Amino acid sequence: MLKIFNTLTKKKEKFDFLFTEQINIYVCGVTVYDMCHIGHARTFIIFDIIVRYLKNLGYKTYYIRNITDIDDKIIYRAKKKKESISFFVKRMIKLMHEDFLCLNLLHPNKEPRVTECISDIISIIKILLKKNYAYISDNGDILFSIFRYKNYGLLSRRINNCCFYENKNINNSNSIYSKDFVLWKRNIGSNEPFWTSPWGPGRPGWHIECSAIINKFFKRKVNIHGGGVDLLFPHHENELAQLKSFKNDFFVHFWMHSGMVIIDNNKMSKSLSNTVSIRYLLNKYNPEVIRYYFLSTHYRHPLYFLEKNLYLSKNILEKIYMSLLNCITNFHVKANYEIKLRNVFINKFYDAMNDDFNTPKACLILQKLSHYVNKIKKSNIYLANVLAADLVKLGNILGLLNYNPKDFLFTNKNQSSSQINIIEILVKLRNSYRINKEWNLADIVRKKLLTLGVVVEDHVNSSTYRFIN
Ligand SMILES: [Zn+2]
Structure with a gap:
């Protein structure tokens, strides 16, 4: 409880x-x-x-x-x-x-x-x-x-x-x-x-x-x-x-x-004058890195802010996403499949969270599960997929692992000209969805643009965009 x-x-x-x-x-x-x-x-x-x-x-x-x-x-x-x-x-x-x-x-x-x-x-x-x-x-x-x-x-x-x-x-x-x-x-x-x-x-x-x-x-x-x-x-x-x-x-x-x-x-x-704005961090780090960083310290403890520790969080998250790379995670898993093994991780995660939201411990369980996925990927891809699906589900509870692994691992925060082209195509695409009143699709594209650090601003018949800075 x-x-x-x-x-x-x-x-x-x-x-x-x-x-x-x-x-x-x-x-x-x-x-x-x-x-x-x-x-x-x-x-x-x-x-x-x-x-x-x-x-x-x-x-x-x-x-x-x-x-x-x-x-x-x-x-x-x-x-x-x-x-x-x-x-x-x-x-x-x-x-x-x-x-x-x-x-x-x-x-x-x-x-x-x-x-x-x-x-x-x-x-x-x-x-x-x-x-x-x-x-x-x-x-x-x-x-x-x-x-x-x-x-x-x-x-x-x-x-x-x-x-x-x-x-x-x-x-x-x-x-x-x-x-x-x-x-x-x-x-x-x-x-x-x-x-x-x-x-x-x-x-x-x-x-x-x-x-x-x-x-x-x-x-x-x-x-x-x-x-x-x-x-x-x-x-x-x-x-x-x-x-x-x-x-x-x-x-x-x-x-x-x-x-x-x-x-x-x-x-x-x-x-x-020693404040650090959220905007400063968002300009340099993926939002999930920032989130992981804050969750690595228990919420009641003081947090001694050191920017180099954000790099540690980035490395850990990259390793977790690497383990998910090429895994299929959005499929229906039979409830009892390898339940004993899966529960080792799942129960420990819930135990940590039930203990006054011990997120540092919960994050550690995510890391351990990710190691396990890596370990068995070559020998048993089905089990790796099942455990990867569990990993994503548990990560989602913490507001993490929402990205496609490829997007997380290979999206650079600095926009090159080819990325600008992609952003413009996405903005146009979203606008066409808006005009056709396909709001769900428009929203999916808007969220995708946000992950690229782009905010869309809507006008009557068009949309413009700007980078978050
Ligand atoms: Zn108040």
Whole structure:
């Protein structure tokens, strides 16, 4: 049975939901003020694997990842670029979607933008005010009172470090503590965007947006709430405080956090200028190499980013694809054929994944299976084909081995003139499918072009293309 490490209890716990139950998954998404970086890639690849794996086990998943499309950094960047906020945000979301599509991330069931949920946010703040969990501060902002929420600090175990307790005055429940956080930021006549509210014009604080989106789409229950470990405090602590104060019976079963990406012994951050964009990696490496690289470290561990290790992942994947070369993998295998041997690999793969998504171990099983395919290719091609088919199926669960081996092994990322010709032929072919409304075929060609690092842009009667850079 699947066991998942729960940040709340600090234990691996059984994931024993019924298959008939909808599994609600919420992952805090991107604040779209810049290109997405490898920290995003790591977090979203991990939760992509989790959704894929749960589906593979037979669960019905409902996955939501929000987009923060209003915040100080967005306002600052848009001004700096001399773009309107809406144009800037749209451009950033488009770039984000391109990155995620190239990384083969499953699109969430819903991807709500904060600015589409303002009325939901206002409704929650109204109730928090009514229940005295929130108050209007002297400057007109609405703050959440962590004094009122008795379990503050339980999720992140920050209780002792929290200055709230240092300043605690049990006789005065209306005291303002330095960790009280903003639910609604009042507009003080600046040019910043604002929305009307019962408390005057303003905009929501960051933490309330996730609580409002969760309440809107999931009501009382989230089975898995995920995000990077840097969001645990204060963001997730605050999200939980808001939701529990709003609805006492609200429940998150599993809090999951992916580890940090460390570059040159420092946490990756914009202020240290040590960020690496997803786009940079996509320009140099096949998306499956990037995915394999991230899966080679357990999701809860810190990942010490070293570009040379991407070459190792590339070599490993090439060897796996080499073993698949000339094998037939898309055929019906008799269920019991060599089942004992096949189960050695299959069971070990599932054991690894059931142990809190141990992807490094699961990747190792793929390598071992690939060695075995190579070993028996000459003596028993039928068995080699059967095991190769198993290898592809297991790889697919991790979002890997989606390419034809020849395409993976012999497609160069640098486009030569002959490749440009091929790309142009494919774009024309796709356009003709579009005109004939053969959407499935058009989509197959579009995906093929993506694997060549080409994004197609559709116009009324034609399509143009550009390389991802
Ligand atoms: Zn969030």
